Amino acid sequence: xxxTASPAEPKPLTRIxxxxxxxxxxxxLEVFSTYGFRGSTLDQIATAAGLSKPNxxxxxxSKEAIHAELLTGLLTTWLDPLKLMRADGDPVPELLxxxxxxxxxxxxxxxxxxxxxxxxxxxxxxIKAALSGELKTLVDAKAxxxxxxxxxxxxxxxxxxxxIFSIWSLTQHYADFDVQVxxxxxxxxxxxEAEQYLVQLFEKLLKP
Amino acid sequence: xxxTASPAEPKPLTRIxxxxxxxxxxxxLEVFSTYGFRGSTLDQIATAAGLSKPNxxxxxxSKEAIHAELLTGLLTTWLDPLKLMRADGDPVPELLxxxxxxxxxxxxxxxxxxxxxxxxxxxxxxIKAALSGELKTLVDAKAxxxxxxxxxxxxxxxxxxxxIFSIWSLTQHYADFDVQVxxxxxxxxxxxEAEQYLVQLFEKLLKP
DNA sequence: GTCTATAGTCTGATAGAC
DNA sequence: GTCTATCAGACTATAGAC
Numbered sequence: 026x027x028x029t030a031s032p033a034e035p036k037p038l039t040r041i042x043x044x045x046x047x048x049x050x051x052x053x054l055e056v057f058s059t060y061g062f063r064g065s066t067l068d069q070i071a072t073a074a075g076l077s078k079p080n081x082x083x084x085x086x087s088k089e090a091i092h093a094e095l096l097t098g099l100l101t102t103w104l105d106p107l108k109l110m111r112a113d114g115d116p117v118p119e120l121l122x123x124x125x126x127x128x129x130x131x132x133x134x135x136x137x138x139x140x141x142x143x144x145x146x147x148x149x150x151x152i153k154a155a156l157s158g159e160l161k162t163l164v165d166a167k168a169x170x171x172x173x174x175x176x177x178x179x180x181x182x183x184x185x186x187x188x189i190f191s192i193w194s195l196t197q198h199y200a201d202f203d204v205q206v207x208x209x210x211x212x213x214x215x216x217x218e219a220e221q222y223l224v225q226l227f228e229k230l231l232k233p
Numbered sequence: 234x235x236x237t238a239s240p241a242e243p244k245p246l247t248r249i250x251x252x253x254x255x256x257x258x259x260x261x262l263e264v265f266s267t268y269g270f271r272g273s274t275l276d277q278i279a280t281a282a283g284l285s286k287p288n289x290x291x292x293x294x295s296k297e298a299i300h301a302e303l304l305t306g307l308l309t310t311w312l313d314p315l316k317l318m319r320a321d322g323d324p325v326p327e328l329l330x331x332x333x334x335x336x337x338x339x340x341x342x343x344x345x346x347x348x349x350x351x352x353x354x355x356x357x358x359x360i361k362a363a364l365s366g367e368l369k370t371l372v373d374a375k376a377x378x379x380x381x382x383x384x385x386x387x388x389x390x391x392x393x394x395x396x397i398f399s400i401w402s403l404t405q406h407y408a409d410f411d412v413q414v415x416x417x418x419x420x421x422x423x424x425x426e427a428e429q430y431l432v433q434l435f436e437k438l439l440k441p
Numbered sequence: 442g443t444c445t446a447t448a449g450t451c452t453g454a455t456a457g458a459c
Numbered sequence: 460g461t462c463t464a465t466c467a468g469a470c471t472a473t474a475g476a477c
Contacts, residue, residue, distance in 0.1 A: 041442080059355055063272030067471065080443055082472065139354055142410075146350055147267055149412045156416035164417050181437075186418060187430040191403055194410070198402035202350075204357045208364035209372050210394060222395040229389075229438050249460080275453060288461055290454065444477075451470065459462075 046084055048074040053091040058140040061147055062092055096144065096152055099137055104163055106130060107189075116174040117231050124192055124223050131200035132216045138200035164189055180231040195223055254292055256282040261299040266348040269355055270300055304352065304360055307345055312371055314338060315397075324382040325439050332400055332431055339408035340424045346408035372397055388439040403431055 038046070052073035056065045067088055071081045085091045106126035110119050131138055144152055164186065171185035199206060199219050206214050246254070260281035264273045275296055279289045293299045314334035318327050339346055352360055372394065379393035407414060407427050414422050 039442095045442095061269050061272050061351075061355070064269050064355070065271075066469080068469080077444065078471085079445085079473080083442070086472095088471070142350075142354055143269075145410050145413050146347055146354065147269070147272070149416070153412065153416060156413055157419070160413075161417050161419065183433070184426065184430050187427060190406060190414065191430075191434065194402040194406035195399055198398060202353050202402070204361065205353050205364055205368075206398060208357070208361060209369050211365070211369065218392065219395060222392050222399075225391070226399065226434075226438055229440075230434055232437075247460095253460095274451080276451085285462065286453085287455080287463085291460070294454095296453065442477105444475100446474085446476095448473075449471090452468080453466105454468105455466075456464085457462100458464095459460105 042084070045074075045076065045080075049076070049081055049084055049091060050095060053095055054136050054140060057092055057095065058136040058143060061143040062088075062151070063147075093151065095140060099141060100152070100155055100159070102130075102134075102137070103141060104160065107163060107167055110167060110170070112170040112173075116171075116179045117228065120171075120180070120188075120192075120231060121224060121227055124196065124227055125220065127192060127196040128199070128216065128220055128223060131196050135200035135203060138197050142197065142201045178233055181233050183231070192227075195226070250292070253282075253284065253288075257284070257289055257292055257299060258303060261303055262344050262348060265300055265303065266344040266351060269351040270296075270359070271355075301359065303348060307349060308360070308363055308367070310338075310342075310345070311349060312368065315371060315375055318375060318378070320378040320381075324379075324387045325436065328379075328388070328396075328400075328439060329432060329435055332404065332435055333428065335400060335404040336407070336424065336428055336431060339404050343408035343411060346405050350405065350409045386441055389441050391439070400435075403434070 049070065052070045053065075055073055056069045059065075060069075065088075067078050067081060070088075070091065071078045074081060085094070106123055109126065110123045144150075145156075149156060168185035168189065171180075171183070171188060174180045175182050175185070199214050199216065203214055257278065260278045261273075263281055264277045267273075268277075273296075275286050275289060278296075278299065279286045282289060293302070314331055317334065318331045353364075357364060376393035376397065379388075379391070379396060382388045383390050383393070407422050407424065411422055
């Protein structure tokens, strides 16, 4: 009798499995990003995915598992725009590029942004470790780069951590508080206007 | 038999009623601001208030009623800092004053900020009307004031609505995403630093 | 792989004793 | 005014037929 010793035999997924897993994750994103983890139910997710509840639990062992897979998949995507900021580039264009990429994520992935916002707003119980680990490490490294730019006189003297926080808050606002922005403006979120505004803001702010 | 015709006889509350209602509202704020409406349970609120669940429902008819009372009470408080911005004052100090008052609310009432954020993030089902009504009216009026300042050359040319959005997002970030800020900085939220940073940002931005 | 049926728990809310 | 007891429905998750 022949058995491989590998503990993690990577079973290939059938077409139907691939399709259903994708449907569940998309439905989970929709529901979790709207109601948070505790406020979401398997019934909602199953209905949104077009599956029965037991069938959904055939693909994922638990509600936690769906949420966890969404969050871990998301973190990488979320860090990418900041990773792309290069220390050897021109400071202002590098920072403005970061702002633009981040705003673009709010435009294209508002549900992902709200999923993340919900998790943090609710105390980040499932992702706190990654915040003080992976995220802090990356932010600290990039803050050092910004500090060097400041000291070299290439941009104004500025607190690099607060600068990064302000980029996060300003760009994510248009996704996370989308309902409020639309209610106040009386029209859809004008991302092109927002981009112009943010470019104006950061160009003036960063000027030495 | 004498009966007043008044449909809303304002029964005076006993001391114990006043105390218990306050305890329930405080507990509700704590729980709703952490888990959102759907994710919160009466059990949690009752425990936090030091009451039994039936006793809690003696003071408020339903979960909705507690949440509604918190939200309506909050809206006024939330609009006040903007209302205080005067058209006949000096533009830059008036706007910086607004920024400071708003940040001060994040510092002193982070739970209230998160309650509001949760509600909006989850689609604002219980407060959408106030957003397109009362809030929009106030914001539009103040936006006109800012526009006049712009046109008179007292501040830079700027989109007034996006300016207001940016004040909201920057100040509320320190309350709503408090866990993330603390994780990245590795220490408590430094509100004094934040204030200095935001003053620097808006002074540079507003300069004509 | 997908279904029905259901176990076992939690939820918002009520009844009725004290 | 406050409690114990409890309801009906919703909840996550499992068992087992097909």
